[in-house]
Amino acid sequence: MVDGKNASAQHMLVGFIVGISTVMALAILFYLFWKRIIPFLKQPKALKGKEYKSSKYDKISLRCFTIEELERATKNFSQDCLLGSGAFCNVYKGIFELEGILAIKRPHSESFLSVEEFRNEVRLLSAVKHKNLIGLVGYCEEPERDGAKILVYEYVPNGSLLEYMMGNRRRSLTWKQRINIAIGAAKGIAYLHEKVKPSIIHRDIKPSNILLGESFEAKVSDFGLVKSGPTGDQSHVSSQIKGTPGYLDPAYCSSCHLTKFSDVYSFGVILLQLISARPAVDNAENPSNQHIIDWARPSIEKGIIAEIMDANLFCQSEPCNMEVMLKVGQLGIRCVAQEPKHRPTMTQVCRELEHALYSDDSFTNKDSETLGSVQHCDFSQGFVSIEGVRLEKFHIDMDSFSFKSINLRCLENNSISIDIDKNNLT
Numbered sequence: 001m002v003d004g005k006n007a008s009a010q011h012m013l014v015g016f017i018v019g020i021s022t023v024m025a026l027a028i029l030f031y032l033f034w035k036r037i038i039p040f041l042k043q044p045k046a047l048k049g050k051e052y053k054s055s056k057y058d059k060i061s062l063r064c065f066t067i068e069e070l071e072r073a074t075k076n077f078s079q080d081c082l083l084g085s086g087a088f089c090n091v092y093k094g095i096f097e098l099e100g101i102l103a104i105k106r107p108h109s110e111s112f113l114s115v116e117e118f119r120n121e122v123r124l125l126s127a128v129k130h131k132n133l134i135g136l137v138g139y140c141e142e143p144e145r146d147g148a149k150i151l152v153y154e155y156v157p158n159g160s161l162l163e164y165m166m167g168n169r170r171r172s173l174t175w176k177q178r179i180n181i182a183i184g185a186a187k188g189i190a191y192l193h194e195k196v197k198p199s200i201i202h203r204d205i206k207p208s209n210i211l212l213g214e215s216f217e218a219k220v221s222d223f224g225l226v227k228s229g230p231t232g233d234q235s236h237v238s239s240q241i242k243g244t245p246g247y248l249d250p251a252y253c254s255s256c257h258l259t260k261f262s263d264v265y266s267f268g269v270i271l272l273q274l275i276s277a278r279p280a281v282d283n284a285e286n287p288s289n290q291h292i293i294d295w296a297r298p299s300i301e302k303g304i305i306a307e308i309m310d311a312n313l314f315c316q317s318e319p320c321n322m323e324v325m326l327k328v329g330q331l332g333i334r335c336v337a338q339e340p341k342h343r344p345t346m347t348q349v350c351r352e353l354e355h356a357l358y359s360d361d362s363f364t365n366k367d368s369e370t371l372g373s374v375q376h377c378d379f380s381q382g383f384v385s386i387e388g389v390r391l392e393k394f395h396i397d398m399d400s401f402s403f404k405s406i407n408l409r410c411l412e413n414n415s416i417s418i419d420i421d422k423n424n425l426t
Contacts (some may be wrong), residue, residue: 052231063099067148070106074092074100077106083096083103084160089106091103102152102153104150104152104155111222117140122136122151125151132220133192133220134154134211134220137154138152158216158217162206165273172312173314178275178320179274180218181232182221182270182274185217186222188220189202190350192226193345193347198228198230200227200229200418201260202238202266203226203262204211204222204224204242210412222295236257236259239252246281247265249262249265261343264349267342269292271332271335272296272329276296277309278295293336295308325358327352
């Protein structure tokens with residue numbers, strides 16, 4: 001009888017121990033599942049490729065979208081969702097349940113965008129963060145789906161600077177907006193040049209790659225052509241010539257020596273465009289006037305900025321500060337100096353723009369005396385009249401632009417790649 005009781009007690013003890021062990025094992029498994037496995041499953045898929053083995057951008061904390069998700073968000077990439085179209089890609093507006101509205105950059109099927117260039121942009125944008133650089137939310141790389149290489153960005157509601165220069169937005173930017181856009185873009189580029197190690201050279205600074213946010217703050221975009229800058233005692237990096245005609249640094253084109261000052265040259269062209277709202281290269285009869293630099297330089301050197309200013313700047317309620325615009329024009333000419341060493345850095349450009357904008361608090365009265373009151377401003381006509389001075393108003397459709405030179409036959413808002421055999425250079 002006693003033996004039976006002992007056996008029963010032993011069985012109960014064994015059962016209790018087994019039960020406790022089971023509970024502890026389940027608790028440990030639950031902990032591991034909750035803390036380790038679930039976060040692992042939530043991580044975005046890593047991009048595959050040998051380029052990543054030695055890259056400083058190995059750890060990419062971005063959302064990995066499937067092509068099905070992007071098709072749902074864009075109604076199968078319908079025209080209704082199309083935000084813009086360029087030489088190599090379309091940009092669509094996508095609506096997601098969790099992320100809200102995002103911009104989806106999808107290359108054309110015939111695009112020559114390489115896997116390396118695609119991953120280059122992913123690596124860069126996942127590593128750099130600045131309020132004046134477009135934010136990358138995620139990516140989609142599915143080779144089995146026609147080699148899909150798609151980038152998903154934050155949505156920028158006010159389009160690109162190019163759209164305002166072309167007049168597509170049916171409104172003109174004020175002089176202050178133009179200067180603030182220049183300051184913001186300069187800060188974004190300066191961040192790439194000075195705050196990132198090794199430095200990053202954009203290589204394709206142009207109006208279509210400067211996007212405008214909710215408050216018209218500038219956001220530099222399109223990093224497919226970026227190149228790491230010189231390190232140590234290097235003065236430059238050797239590179240194939242890539243960029244957009246009209247914005248390409250002549251010193252870079254002639255030597256294949258790329259420096260941060262190549263971006264400065266491109267930005268100088270944009271400063272002249274912000275003043276005049278003209279294309280970088282004009283289809284003028286006189287070849288010497290084809291480039292905006294040659295067209296604007298004489299007036300800026302004489303100090304008569306009104307000769308090259310966008311007529312819309314004379315037709316706004318707030319008088320334009322002529323002194324500031326002249327300083328911006330003079331800065332633009334310095335940025336496009338023939339010798340790169342004579343150009344300012346992007347940090348200096350930013351400081352000079354800020355100083356020009358905020359240094360003179362009494363500009364309103366001065367400009368009122370200079371410009372007088374706007375007596376007539378009718379945008380429905382082909383001209384504006386200010387104090388009896390008749391100014392011709394014209395519109396340039398850059399999408400249908402043609403150049404007489406076959407070497408420059410390209411759209412302003414298209415990036416091109418020019419490959420040069422350096423062995424044939426003399």
